[in-house]
Amino acid sequence: MKPSASTNLNSLWAEWVVEELVRQSVTTFYICPGSRSTPLTLAAARHAKTRTSICYDERGAGYRALGYARATQQPAVVITTSGTAVANLHPAVVEAAQDGIPLLLLTADRPPELTDTGANQAIPQTSFFAQHVRWQFELPCPSADVDPAFVLTTVDQAVHRSRDLHAGPVHLNVRIREPFLGSTSQAPDCDTSGLADWSQGSSPWTHYSASRITIAGADLERVVTLINRTDRGMLLVGRLGSDAQREAVRALIRTLGWPVYADLASGLRLAEVGTHIMRYFDQSSLSEAFNARCRPRTLLHLGGRVTSKRVPLFFQQNRPEQTILVKEDPSRQDPIHGVTHALHCDIEWFARTLCRRYEGGDHSAFRGFYLERAERVDNIIAETIGEEEEITEPFVARRMTELIPNNHSLFVANSMPIRDVDIYGAHQRRGVRVGVNRGASGIDGTIATALGFAEGCGTPTTLLLGDIAFIHDLSSLAQVSGCRFPLIIIVINNRGGGIFRFLPVSQEKDVFDAFFVTPHSFSLAGLGEPFHLDTYRVGTKAQFDQAYGAALQAGRSALIEVSVDGQKSFQFRKGLKAAILETLK
Numbered sequence: 208m209k210p211s212a213s214t215n216l217n218s219l220w221a222e223w224v225v226e227e228l229v230r231q232s233v234t235t236f237y238i239c240p241g242s243r244s245t246p247l248t249l250a251a252a253r254h255a256k257t258r259t260s261i262c263y264d265e266r267g268a269g270y271r272a273l274g275y276a277r278a279t280q281q282p283a284v285v286i287t288t289s290g291t292a293v294a295n296l297h298p299a300v301v302e303a304a305q306d307g308i309p310l311l312l313l314t315a316d317r318p319p320e321l322t323d324t325g326a327n328q329a330i331p332q333t334s335f336f337a338q339h340v341r342w343q344f345e346l347p348c349p350s351a352d353v354d355p356a357f358v359l360t361t362v363d364q365a366v367h368r369s370r371d372l373h374a375g376p377v378h379l380n381v382r383i384r385e386p387f388l389g390s391t392s393q394a395p396d397c398d399t400s401g402l403a404d405w406s407q408g409s410s411p412w413t414h415y416s417a418s419r420i421t422i423a424g425a426d427l428e429r430v431v432t433l434i435n436r437t438d439r440g441m442l443l444v445g446r447l448g449s450d451a452q453r454e455a456v457r458a459l460i461r462t463l464g465w466p467v468y469a470d471l472a473s474g475l476r477l478a479e480v481g482t483h484i485m486r487y488f489d490q491s492s493l494s495e496a497f498n499a500r501c502r503p504r505t506l507l508h509l510g511g512r513v514t515s516k517r518v519p520l521f522f523q524q525n526r527p528e529q530t531i532l533v534k535e536d537p538s539r540q541d542p543i544h545g546v547t548h549a550l551h552c553d554i555e556w557f558a559r560t561l562c563r564r565y566e567g568g569d570h571s572a573f574r575g576f577y578l579e580r581a582e583r584v585d586n587i588i589a590e591t592i593g594e595e596e597e598i599t600e601p602f603v604a605r606r607m608t609e610l611i612p613n614n615h616s617l618f619v620a621n622s623m624p625i626r627d628v629d630i631y632g633a634h635q636r637r638g639v640r641v642g643v644n645r646g647a648s649g650i651d652g653t654i655a656t657a658l659g660f661a662e663g664c665g666t667p668t669t670l671l672l673g674d675i676a677f678i679h680d681l682s683s684l685a686q687v688s689g690c691r692f693p694l695i696i697i698v699i700n701n702r703g704g705g706i707f708r709f710l711p712v713s714q715e716k717d718v719f720d721a722f723f724v725t726p727h728s729f730s731l732a733g734l735g736e737p738f739h740l741d742t743y744r745v746g747t748k749a750q751f752d753q754a755y756g757a758a759l760q761a762g763r764s765a766l767i768e769v770s771v772d773g774q775k776s777f778q779f780r781k782g783l784k785a786a787i788l789e790t791l792k
């Protein structure tokens with residue numbers, strides 16, 4: 208690219224920043240309107256190779272970028288003006304940091320002479336996200352005295368730090384002095400001769416090699432020997448980041464022949480991967496008789512942590528002799544303090560290596576024990592949900608996973624939706640990509656994250672969320688119709704936070720409803736209309752099939768409000784749990 212002649216250094220630096228991002232294959236920009244960020248916005252908007260979306264609010268923009276990166280492992284860029292605009296990015300930054308998701312923030316800031324002077328819309332922005340970012344840097348006000356290559360190497364480092372190894376959020380605070388609009392018709396007022404070669408080409412200034420950590424020698428031998436020698440092994444699969452990882456783990460599942468517990472975030476939970484997946488382990492592990500017989504000697508945990516509370520509890524009470532944890536970043540992931548071997552290395556490499564090195568015995572008896580019970584539990588769940596005439600939350604979770612087409616993506620909100628899909632979800636949906644925000648497990652930003660996830664996957668997407676999570680992110684409804692891929696929002700309106708019914712505080716009758724469930728009588732479907740969404744109201748099982756089927760067929764973004772009785776769904780889950788325990792006796 209040839210830098211356009213500009214008498215305004217702000218424009219020139221902004222053009223370099225955007226061009227270098229594009230050369231690093233970072234082309235998705237979520238832009239929030241504002242004045243101080245004008246040069247950045249213009250550079251992104253006018254670049255031929257960027258894909259830009261306008262977001263009205265920065266909180267939603269941050270989450271949308273997070274959702275995009277969840278699907279692609281590539282950062283999207285968020286551009287904001289100064290002040291509280293920056294502060295609104297905080298929740299998404301925290302979620303990205305907790306779950307190792309790339310995110311690139313370009314926040315415009317005032318020049319030093321307007322900092323801490325009472326100037327309008329000026330807050331301390333330097334190091335604003337301090338402990339939550341992988342890297343932060345301040346680009347000073349553009350100056351002819353500064354080597355232009357500094358701008359490019361700063362961008363290269365920012366991209367590298369956001370997506371390599373310990374991926375996560377990166378913050379570039381960009382100081383900009385007025386005027387914001389520069390002429391593009393005159394010669395640039397700084398020496399750009401050092402960029403001559405760069406300008407003629409299309410490569411980034413600095414190529415960073417992608418890192419891949421492998422282990423060797425005694426560390427690898429020790430673990431391979433343990434795995435080869437164990438007679439009762441179990442595989443636990445948490446969040447996996449990429450399709451390449453999933454393919455490698457699928458191959459490992461076939462090679463080991465061990466029983467497998469696949470978390471919803473693994474992307475394997477809803478798919479049929481051979482006959483090794485133990486479904487409903489979460490529910491099965493409730494039976495003491497079952498627990499006594501199914502403790503593995505060796506637990507091999509690949510990827511992120513698991514959604515279920517009961518699964519870690521099971522391993523705390525039935526400790527395996529060895530717990531081997533394999534994950535790609537160095538952070539601790541061991542809330543029950545059970546890990547005996549922690550391998551910080553590339554998951555795909557490890558799975559493929561183990562496939563080649565595995566010489567263990569036949570685990571079919573141990574696996575069969577699990578699978579036979581899983582099938583019984585599966586039947587009980589299908590029967591019980593089928594027989595119940597009223598629409599319940601587990602029904603919606605299960606039915607949605609039966610109806611969602613294989614080329615769709617699915618985003619599931621925290622609170623009961625993620626638990627219900629994890630426990631009751633069907634398992635024939637191999638092509639469906641699944642996203643969840645389990646880094647900090649917030650109920651916020653869910654609609655925006657699902658939108659970004661749809662854009663990252665490049666597919667129509669279904670979002671399942673609760674009414675309070677929906678209300679939390681109402682402002683993001685304004686972004687939905689601007690998305691190129693249809694988002695079908697299924698909001699389960701049980702009139703408050705149904706999850707709290709499972710907690711001991713539910714017995715504190717004087718405060719429970721008002722302070723925890725936070726009941727309301729709002730009708731939510733109508734909120735879709737002003738934002739150009741097709742709307743559906745559902746109160747029965749048949750209506751659910753009809754509405755979801757129609758929304759899928761229409762191929763447009765839609766809002767489906769499913770009204771359920773929260774107390775009845777709670778009782779239904781209790782009954783189902785009792786039936787599962789009975790069958791496992």
Ligand SMILES: Cc1ncc(C[n+]2csc(CCOP(=O)(O)OP(=O)(O)O)c2C)c(N)n1
Binds near residue numbers: 648649701
């Ligand atoms: C940002 C944030 N605020 C508060 C919470 C605590 N919290 C967890 S679940 C929940 C209620 C969610 O209600 P809803 O979305 O309707 O789902 P339901 O429990 O009914 O399935 C709340 C407030 C949280 N996890 N994240």
Ligand SMILES: [Mg+2]
Binds near residue numbers: 673675699700701703
């Ligand atoms: Mg609710």
